[in-house]
Amino acid sequence: MNSQSDKRVSVRTARAAAGAALLAVIAGACGVSTTDTTPEPSSGGYGGNITVLAAASLTETFTQIGKTFEADNPNAKVTFSFAASSALAEQIDSGAPADVFASASTKNMDTVVQAGHAADPTVFATNVLTIAVPAANPGKVTGLDSLTSRNVKTALCQPQVPCGVVAAEVATNAKVDITPVTLEPDVKSVLSKVTLGEVDAGLVYVTDARAAGDKVREIAIPAKFNASTDYPIATLKDSQNTDTAQGFVDAVLSDEGQKVLTEAGFGTP
Amino acid sequence: MARPTTLRPAERARRAAGGGQRSAPGVILVPALIALAFLLIPLGGLIIRAPWTHAWEILTRDDALDALRLSLWTTTLATGISIVLGVPLAWLLARTDLPGLRWVRALVTLPLVLPPVVGGVALLLAFGRNGLLGRYLDQWFGITLPFTPAAVIMAQTFVAMPFLIITVEGALRSADAGYEEAAATLGAGRLTVFRRVTLPLLAPSLIAGAVLCWARALGEFGATITFAGSFPGRTQTMPISVYYALESDPDAAILLSLVMLLVSVLVLVGLRDRWLRVGASS
Incomplete structure (x- = not known):
């Protein structure tokens, strides 16, 4: 009985620790969210944190473009969330805090635009x-x-x-x-x-x-x-840092960004 | 599982210290109410947002019924396997003195705290086509487990069996071994003692453990999608179906969630009675 209840306590302790860790992660995630914005447009550079929701197939290329963007704009930090475009569109509809959406299909972008979360997407790859x-x-x-x-x-x-x-x-x-x-x-x-x-x-x-x-x-x-399939990109209406968000979209559309994408095998629109 | 009898002295002491006050102070009441609201509001959200007007039409669609049917028969089989294999293991843990048993007990409870996705990866590496054992299953017998209902059952058993084992083991430990000894003195063989004395003593905990195990298996998501994949009617269980439906058909996702909520409530109502009886008997 005693060792049994001891064990139960230890399982509970472990669960409590896991819960505390989860809270810490959530708190951390909130910390890097879009609300933490200190745009410092010093000498044309972009600043602050942005969150980019991008199709899973963009994992490698966008990570690379993001690194270059951060190197060019030392005050800016880009956080990515890669998943299925349909899942991301659903997240945006549910109010996920983000600044840029890059979809692997015009259909999912259209849903987001129709719901009023974005406007004027640009197709940047196929x-x-x-x-x-x-x-x-x-x-x-x-x-x-x-x-x-x-x-x-x-x-x-x-x-x-x-x-x-x-x-x-x-x-x-x-x-x-x-x-x-x-x-x-x-x-x-x-x-x-x-x-x-x-x-x-x-x-x-x-x-x-x-x-x-x-x-x-x-x-x-x-x-x-x-x-x-066409890949459209757009900044999101609820972005707290539209300047930097637009800056990232421009980086994707720039010659340098396009070079990264074509080297990975994407087609140009 | 919690035995009120063991808590009573502590409770009595607390009452004595607190002067037997009945109303809770604000410091306790406010967080308690927040906790309650936090747990209940999402469930209320499901009920309020549910598309009641065409609920029946959505729930009787083939894909919803397929997922429900698959979930029900796989979880029932997983529970059966857990009983057949888990009860003997619980007995071993509670009644024998083998060396290293403490470590075995820790390992058995590991799936309780392990993220289910990790369990799925582990199952894939063990029983996948290129896995530790799966490789030989494939080469020698042409059996590949991933992406089959068998894989769904394995994933469910992996995460749910520990619930049954610890419940039954706890009951075995607190049960009076005197009855078993008496039966043995009267000439009953070990197997007869287990069958005629131990099992009947265990019955309430066994049922509670089996229901817990079944409920955990029903909710299984991470290990299943990793090890068994997802295909409608074959490996796409209710929780996976809810996850995907949220992207394509949120109404269906809400309704399927409600079905699972209803099943969970039924399980709890059934268990409450059982648990009270277990508590009273100890």
Whole structure:
């Protein structure tokens, strides 16, 4: 009885500690949110903190553009949240404090614009799909036709996520009936199931397959079947730091930003 | 699980010190009410925002029913597995004196505090196609577990079985071993004692533990989506379905949440009675 109650207490202590840690994290997250703004437009440089919500497929490129932006504007700090565009659009609708939204589909941007959270988005990149397979290609995937076999385990994005929308278009164009084993929350989750070797193939953007390096092999989708998606970007109406937010959007649209994107495999609009 | 009898002396002392006052001072009342509001307002939000006018139509859609059906049968199986495997482990922890048992007990409770996503990653690395054991399952028997309902059940069992084990173990520890000894003296074999004496003594805690285990399995999200993925009708359980529905169909997300809320309330109401009886019997 005694050691039992001791243990119960220790579990409670652990939970209390976990709760305290969670509160600390929440407090920390609030600390870096958009409310902490000290714009110092000294000598044309941008300042303050901004939060950029960006499609998962922009993880590598936007991180790089963000670093350059911070180097050019030492007083500015850019915090990213990468997720499925549909999930981010929902977060913005629910009042997530953020300054910039970059979507992997015009559809999710339109929802945000229609809800009055943003205006005049600019398309800054395009992307097409490819078939990513583990380096050893255990499913012997040769093309889209392979993905119709029940023996080939395929991962796709959820149908409401942009990469899932584009995948459905590709399947329609090629008149193939893909039989996925899982519908993942975003394109990076599809990619990780491929790199772990848990699936034989995944439909991801060419940029994601390229970013994964040697871990995956790319099996190209013929151009006549492929579908592309547009990436719009906009500052958000509720931004507490519109100057710096606009500055980041300009950095993405700048020649330097565009160079980062094209090198990663994005198309120019 | 909490035994009121053990708390009573402390409570009596507190009452004596406080002069038996009934009304709570403001320092206690205000945070207590804030805590209560914080816990209840979100639930109220669900009820107020629910699209009652077309609730039935949404809930009887195939995808909602698929998720509900999948959740119900997988959690029930996970609970069954937890009972079959967990009760013997609880007995081992409570009644034997094997070396290193303290560490085993700590490890058993680990999934209680471990983030479920981490559990999912661990399951993937153990039972995935390239996993520690999963590799041989695939090579020798052609069995791959991820992305199947079996993976859903494994994820649920991993996170929920500890609830059953600690509940049953606690009951075993506080149960009077005298009955078992008496039965043994009268010539009953060890298995007979376990079946005819230990199990009946345990029944209330076993039921409480099983219900807790079932409820935890029903709410399982992180380990499931990591290890079993998400496919409607096959691995997309209720919580995963709620998560996705929020992006595409918030009305459905709210209604599915309400269904889970209702199930949870039913579980609690059922348990309250059970728990009171457990408390009274100790």
